[in-house]
Amino acid sequence: NAGVTQTPKFRILKIGQSMTLQCAQDMNHNYMYWYRQDPGMGLKLIYYSVGAGITDKGEVPNGYNVSRSTTEDFPLRLELAAPSQTSVYFCASSSPGHNEQFFGPGTRLTVL
Amino acid sequence: DQQVKQNSPSLSVQEGRISILNCDYTNSMFDYFLWYKKYPAEGPTFLISISSIKDKNEDGRFTVFLNKSAKHLSLHIVPSQPGDSAVYFCAAKPGNDMRFGAGTRLTVKP
Numbered sequence: 001n002a003g004v005t006q007t008p009k010f011r012i013l014k015i016g017q018s019m020t021l022q023c024a025q026d027m028n029h030n031y032m033y034w035y036r037q038d039p040g041m042g043l044k045l046i047y048y049s050v051g052a053g054i055t056d057k058g059e060v061p062n063g064y065n066v067s068r069s070t071t072e073d074f075p076l077r078l079e080l081a082a083p084s085q086t087s088v089y090f091c092a093s094s095s096p097g098h099n100e101q102f103f104g105p106g107t108r109l110t111v112l
Numbered sequence: 113d114q115q116v117k118q119n120s121p122s123l124s125v126q127e128g129r130i131s132i133l134n135c136d137y138t139n140s141m142f143d144y145f146l147w148y149k150k151y152p153a154e155g156p157t158f159l160i161s162i163s164s165i166k167d168k169n170e171d172g173r174f175t176v177f178l179n180k181s182a183k184h185l186s187l188h189i190v191p192s193q194p195g196d197s198a199v200y201f202c203a204a205k206p207g208n209d210m211r212f213g214a215g216t217r218l219t220v221k222p
Contacts, residue, residue, distance in 0.1 A: 004155070031208070042116065042201060042212030043156070050208065058209065090155050099144050099205060103155030 002026050004104035006091050012110045013081040021076040021107050023091030031094045032074040033058075033101060034066065036087040043090060049074055050096075081111045115139045116204050118213035126221055131189040133216050135202030138183065142204040142211075147176060147187050150199045150215070159200075160187070192220045 007022045025032065030051045035043040035058075045058030049068040063085060065077040074093075078085060088108050092101040117136045125131045133147075143164045148156035162169040162176045162185070169176050175188045189196055197220050202213040 033210075035212075040121075040214060042114075042118075042203075042214045044212070045209060048208060056208075059211075092155075099161055100146060100158040101210065103148075103157070105153070105155050 004091055004093055004102050006089075006104035006107050008107060009105070010108045012112060013078075014112060015081060015083065017081050018077070018079050019081070019109075021078075021089055021091075021109070023074045023076065023104060024072050025074075025091075025093040025102070026072065027093060027095075027102065028071065029093035029095050029102070030071065031096065031101075032068065033092040033094075034064070034074070034076045035090045035092065036060065036085075037090065037106075038087050046076065046089075078109075083111050085109065086111045114214075115142075116202055116211045116213040118200075118202055118216050120216050121214070122217040122219070124219045124221060125192050127194055128191045131187075131192045131196065131218055131220065133187040133189075133200050133202075133218065135185045135187075135213055136183060137185075137204050137211075139204070139206065139211075140183070141206045144205040145176070145178060145185050146203045146205070146210075147174075148201045148203060148212075150201060156201055189218075192218075194220050194222050196220050 033048040034046040047066040091104040094101040146161040147159040150156040199215045
């Protein structure tokens with residue numbers, strides 16, 4: 001099993017550009033999550049999904065969009081990149097009834 | 113509004129000694145607590161957890177203690193090993209949400 005995979009590993013964007021961060025998991029987990037981690041801070045939940053077609057906002061959803069068309073994939077979309085979105089983004093997944101989440105390796109995004 | 117706090121950004125201990133990492137929380141709706149370990153350039157990996165109905169959970173060298181009245185939990189690592197050097201995050205769950213502390217960088221010296 002590859003677990004949770006994320007692409008790309010690194011990306012530099014210009015202000016106003018858009019991009020999609022990809023996340024996939026092969027563990028057949030229903031629940032998937034997107035977090036961001038700023039320097040010296042803990043992870044903050046952006047969006048999560050409890051199954052295909054169902055998404056919900058987390059603590060810091062502004063400036064992001066998500067979709068969940070399959071169990072395996074949970075892409076995160078940035079429409080108009082801003083410097084405040086410079087961060088490391090982590091995707092995670094879990095099974096219902098299991099509290100621990102499995103994390104991907106992260107995407108380091110810089111907006112200049 | 114930081115609901116989960118790890119007040120020590122770093123901790124250094126000697127190999128073989130005990131490491132104690134602390135975490136405080138403010139929201140009494142949290143019902144499940146987890147510790148994650150993170151190495152550079154990797155995602156966090158689950159270490160150990162505890163339900164709010166318990167006050168202790170042990171897994172090998174790792175023990176988590178929960179004091180609900182003080183809204184405090186701690187992670188004990190005995191004995192500490194150089195491979196334990198990493199950033200440790202405390203996390204707390206109310207339902208599907210999860211709130212993380214800022215992390216404590218543990219360095220275990222040989």
